[in-house]
Amino acid sequence: MFVCPLCNGLQTIVVHCPTCNGEMNEQGRVVDFLDDYSPYLDDEGLKLVDGDQNSTEEHECIHLYQCSQCNEDRHVPIHELHR
Known part of the structure; x- marks a missing residue:
């Protein structure tokens, strides 16, 4: 079983904007923005539609x-951790 360290509160990751070098704010999983029911669907199935076909x-x-500036x-x- 693999878990995302961000989704599970195990790590925080600081990302800097490639445009202005400002600190970017984590907004959540990309798949959660697909529709109203995305946060409630199976994670492994959603990974097939998140834009990265190899993510599974x-x-x-x-x-x-998103950059605050x-x-x-x-x-x-985000590399998932084996549990």
């Missing part, structure tokens, strides 16, 4: 980060 094999959880958005793959 590589055990990554894709998170959305210039509003730049970025998808950041």
Whole structure:
């Protein structure tokens, strides 16, 4: 079983904006923004539609980060931990 360290509160990851170098704020999993029911669906199935076809094999959880200074958005793959 693999778990995302961000989703489970095990780690915080600081990401800097590639445009202005400001600190970006973590907004949650990209798949949670797909529709109203996404947060309640199976994680493994959702990984197939998050824009990274290899995320299930590589055990990554894709998170959305947004810059507080210039509003730049970025998808950041977070490596999941084996439990």
